[in-house]
Structure formats: C-alpha cells, structure tokens
Amino acid sequence: MVTTPLNIASVDFRNEEEVNAFHEAWIASGQAKLQEDFRRLREMGIVDEQGNQLKTPIPPDMLDDTADFGG
Helix, strand or coil, X not given: CCCCCCCHHHCCCCCHHHHHHHXXXXXXXXXXXXXXXXXXXXHCXXXXXXXXXXXXXXXXXXXXXXXXCCC
C-alpha cells in the first residue's frame, strides 16, 4: 500500500470534505504513533496493559525521606 504523506499545503480549505478528510488522516496518524509508543512502553515494562506506570524514575532507596545521602 502506497501512502501519501500528509501535506496541509495541498488542502483546499474551501472544500469541507477535503478539510475533514485531512483532519481524519491527521488524527489517525497520531493514533497509530500513540499505539506504537504505548506498545513499546508495555514491552519495556514501564506501563501495564491499562497504562498504569509500573516503575518510578527514582530508585526506591531515594524515596525514603529519612535517608541521609551525606549531602
């Protein structure tokens, strides 16, 4: 399947159908990217199937507010 890259310069803004088609294609391309990014985050173990974060960016020992790091 050959696809043409989205090009807003080629949209006839006087034609509502063309504008709507452009918007739908634009949204679809964003949804595809979002789904791919979400798949990668799940594969890396960063989020679960519902999108909940599984890992924190801070190591657990640094979350302890009583820890003394000598600073």
